[in-house]
Amino acid sequence: MQDKMIENFNEQTRQLFEPMRKLNSLMLNNMEKLSQYQMESLKRYSQMGTERMRDASEVQDADSLRDFGTRQAEMMNELSQQMMADAKALSEMSLEFKAEMEKLFTEQAKAKAMGEATKQASAADSGEPAKSKSSRGGSSKS
Numbered sequence: 001m002q003d004k005m006i007e008n009f010n011e012q013t014r015q016l017f018e019p020m021r022k023l024n025s026l027m028l029n030n031m032e033k034l035s036q037y038q039m040e041s042l043k044r045y046s047q048m049g050t051e052r053m054r055d056a057s058e059v060q061d062a063d064s065l066r067d068f069g070t071r072q073a074e075m076m077n078e079l080s081q082q083m084m085a086d087a088k089a090l091s092e093m094s095l096e097f098k099a100e101m102e103k104l105f106t107e108q109a110k111a112k113a114m115g116e117a118t119k120q121a122s123a124a125d126s127g128e129p130a131k132s133k134s135s136r137g138g139s140s141k142s
Contacts, residue, residue, distance in 0.1 A: 019108050030097045
């Protein structure tokens with residue numbers, strides 16, 4: 001008898017903490033992906049900046065200054081395109097995270113509804129009156 005009570009308690013505890021574990025796991029995975037992407041972006045942008053500084057240090061005359069100006073314009077175009085790609089990638093990550101969160105909450109709502117239905121069915125099988133949300137708070141219509 002005690003074993004069954006302990007087993008039931010353990011199962012209820014698992015059911016209680018499972019949604020939180022899934023949510024924490026989802027948030028941690030998203031944070032990890034976001035951090036990794038930001039680190040890669042930072043590396044790309046710092047390399048671009050270092051290359052520009054190196055090119056600027058090599059300017060020696062009017063012709064090299066003109067070439068530097070041309071390369072600078074090309075780099076700004078490249079930087080603009082990279083920033084747009086990064087914004088798009090971050091937006092996609094955000095939408096993916098939102099979809100995963102919605103899926104998780106939907107699963108939990110379904111599991112809760114199934115648990116309520118199972119509880120009511122068990123109560124009906126045992127001959128006890130089923131307790132529903134509408135019968136808890138006061139008068140009921142017959």
